Amino acid sequence: MENQDQVVKETLDRIHDQVSNNPVVLYMKGTPQMPSCGFSSRAAQALVETGEKFAFVNVLADAQIFEHLPKYQDWPTFPQLYIGGELQGGCDITLELAESGELKKLMAEANAKASA
Template identity: 65%
Template sequence: MDALERIDDIVKKNPVVIFMKGTPTMPQCGFSSRAAQALMECGKEFAHVNVLTDPEIMENLPKYQNWPTFPQIYINGELVGGCDITLEMYQKGDLQKAVGEAVQ
């Protein structure tokens, strides 16, 4: 499986997934940290991929949905956006709603 197929597989198999630098409990970047924190606040399980420990994914993820930056958050196979969008959705209550509907 090449890197883009691996990414696609992860996105399709997990209703909520964040590709981030570090992990939700040990984030290595302020933007990844905030986005993961917002997802944790939603109170549902979500998957994470640490791009720092998977160089192949780090290199290929920007091409996957033509989105150049990290973190990237996917809900139900769709790119939600990065940190700023995730946080803005969280503040409006839209993130909790989307995550709640995706994870039964």
């Protein structure tokens, strides 16, 4: 049991590092170029359309992240979008932010702060 607890802790630490060290990170099924589900595809496309830089993690390629990411911020589904270290939400919220113009603004601010 202790070994499993250690795996969970290490995975959550790795997620924390990814979220902290990338101004914008999308946890998705697949990649922006080859998404593996419609929700991930739409969320990634919204990010691409901003023209802003973002990182992504293919949760299908990392079983530990796939299993434990929902525990990180108590968000049960994929994709998950983090901007400036904060969970924004999943596909629907990402698309709402994109539609309002807020997504590009949030991403630009996070990217500018990270490169300052």
